[in-house]
Amino acid sequence: MFHKYSKMDLVNIFIKSAFIENLVLSYFLGMCSYLAVSKTVKTAFGLGLAVIFVLGITIPINWLITTFLLSETGVFGHDFTFLRLILFIAVIASMVQLVEMVIEKFSPALYNSLGIFLPLITVNCAILGGSLFTVTREYTFGESVAFGLGGGFGWFLAIIAIAAIREKIRYSNIPAPLRGLGIAFIITGLMGIAFMSLLGIDPAAF
Amino acid sequence: MAETAVQEPKLKTQEPLFGTKERKLLIDPLNENNPITVQVLGICSALAVTSLVYPSVVMAIAVIFVLAFSNLFTSLLRKSIPKQVRMIVQLVIIASLVTVVELTLKAVNFEVYKQLSVFIGLIITNCIIMGRLEAFAMANRPWRSFLDGIGNGLGYGAILIVVALFRELFGKGSLFAGSSLEMKIIGPSTEYWLNSTNGWLSWYQNNNLMVLSGAAMFIIGIIIWIHRSWNPKLVDVS
Numbered sequence: 001m002f003h004k005y006s007k008m009d010l011v012n013i014f015i016k017s018a019f020i021e022n023l024v025l026s027y028f029l030g031m032c033s034y035l036a037v038s039k040t041v042k043t044a045f046g047l048g049l050a051v052i053f054v055l056g057i058t059i060p061i062n063w064l065i066t067t068f069l070l071s072e073t074g075v076f077g078h079d080f081t082f083l084r085l086i087l088f089i090a091v092i093a094s095m096v097q098l099v100e101m102v103i104e105k106f107s108p109a110l111y112n113s114l115g116i117f118l119p120l121i122t123v124n125c126a127i128l129g130g131s132l133f134t135v136t137r138e139y140t141f142g143e144s145v146a147f148g149l150g151g152g153f154g155w156f157l158a159i160i161a162i163a164a165i166r167e168k169i170r171y172s173n174i175p176a177p178l179r180g181l182g183i184a185f186i187i188t189g190l191m192g193i194a195f196m197s198l199l200g201i202d203p204a205a206f
Numbered sequence: 207m208a209e210t211a212v213q214e215p216k217l218k219t220q221e222p223l224f225g226t227k228e229r230k231l232l233i234d235p236l237n238e239n240n241p242i243t244v245q246v247l248g249i250c251s252a253l254a255v256t257s258l259v260y261p262s263v264v265m266a267i268a269v270i271f272v273l274a275f276s277n278l279f280t281s282l283l284r285k286s287i288p289k290q291v292r293m294i295v296q297l298v299i300i301a302s303l304v305t306v307v308e309l310t311l312k313a314v315n316f317e318v319y320k321q322l323s324v325f326i327g328l329i330i331t332n333c334i335i336m337g338r339l340e341a342f343a344m345a346n347r348p349w350r351s352f353l354d355g356i357g358n359g360l361g362y363g364a365i366l367i368v369v370a371l372f373r374e375l376f377g378k379g380s381l382f383a384g385s386s387l388e389m390k391i392i393g394p395s396t397e398y399w400l401n402s403t404n405g406w407l408s409w410y411q412n413n414n415l416m417v418l419s420g421a422a423m424f425i426i427g428i429i430i431w432i433h434r435s436w437n438p439k440l441v442d443v444s
Contacts (some may be wrong), residue, residue: 017402025419026419027254027419028253028254028422029249029328030248030420031249031250031253032246032247032248032249032250032333035246035249056402071340080303082309083305083324085301085304085305085308085314085327085330086301086302086305088299089297089301089330089331090294090297092298093293093294097334122293123331123333123336124250124331125250125328125331125332127331128327128328128330128331129324129328129331132323132324132327132328134326136323136324166358169298175435176434176438176441177429177430177431177432177433177434177435177438177441178427178431178434179441181243181246181430182427182430182431183427184427185423185424185426185427185430186423186424186427186428188420188423188429189419189420189421189422189424190420191416191424192418192419192420192423193415194421196418196420
């Protein structure tokens with residue numbers, strides 16, 4: 001489990017999850033908060049940081065739960081996978097709460113800048129999606145840590161990029177019905193295609 | 207039966223089970239209050255499944271089921287849920303229903319279950335569901351909440367299926383691939399319906415862009431554009 005050697009090393013997984021299989025741009029995960037909180041770069045930056053943080057923590061924890069509590073080789077010796085969704089969402093909700101309290105205690109400045117975004121992350125599909133992906137892709141512990149951080153970083157990049165673009169186009173002459181949401185969708189589509197060009201850096205392709 | 211004979215006099219006039227208000231709950235989410243194009247909820251978990259029509263239909267049915275019943279149960283429990291823990295209670299209701307859907311689909315149609323992979327589980331974090339529970343089911347009676355759930359699920363499913371129709375027809379040339387209704391419409395070989403008579407469409411190539419994730423974005427952007435020019439009330443003024 002901890003010692004399984006994998007062909008892909010951890011850096012590759014990080015790069016892959018951040019750029020090539022970006023959670024927002026190729027899996028549409030976390031779209032709701034991505035569209036709702038990308039009006040200015042400053043708020044997007046806060047939410048992006050919070051997502052990296054929570055993804056980096058919850059994905060390894062959910063990996064531990066799947067491996068040691070829910071699987072047949074785990075502590076209870078029975079297959080409890082039907083409880084997976086409920087446990088994952090409970091872990092995410094409580095981790096978000098915990099992270100919020102810890103940050104408030106140790107770094108009030110960061111807490112103030114993240115503030116309202118932390119509770120929003122509970123229903124950010126990127127977190128639950130990331131946790132479920134580690135199960136379906138059968139990652140090891142180290143890989144799931146790399147995947148969590150990489151996925152969070154990719155999410156962060158995507159939301160900063162769209163926020164910067166939306167700030168720039170605010171005064172552009174866009175057809176009224178397309179203004180706001182419509183154009184944000186089309187820009188996201190173009191960004192997705194742009195990110196696809198990074199497919200060339202996929203180490204598995206060589 | 208002596209008990210039925212002594213009926214209490216009804217003080218309140220009985221509201222019709224399916225009146226104009228109820229019809230409005232079902233129709234509104236299809237147009238003026240569409241969860242995807244107007245409320246911008248629930249885009250997260252579903253767009254990735256729209257590259258084929260059949261999984262999208264399954265996904266839409268799953269969301270309608272979960273939305274309707276989580277609305278119903280939350281509405282039944284709404285007076286006994288404490289304010290502070292209501293999020294957790296709602297999440298548990300949703301997660302249990304999603305588990306039911308996931309296990310049922312796994313048993314009934316394993317192929318589609320594999321295609322949808324994590325996205326069935328992601329119905330839990332579908333913002334439409336939490337949004338409707340908070341905005342509607344916590345304040346309304348069970349029957350109306352149930353209808354509201356079905357209405358919003360239909361509005362969501364309609365967009366999902368429209369996007370999937372475009373993506374599958376132009377990306378793969380077929381419709382309903384993977385189901386028993388499979389139709390091959392347009393493509394270079396003669397097994398496709400439009401090309402079957404004398405092969406006049408042999409030059410045709412499917413548009414691979416439609417299979418990529420970006421295409422779903424473009425199509426939804428365009429749907430929003432058309433919807434808002436048709437209904438100028440919805441234009442974003444900010």
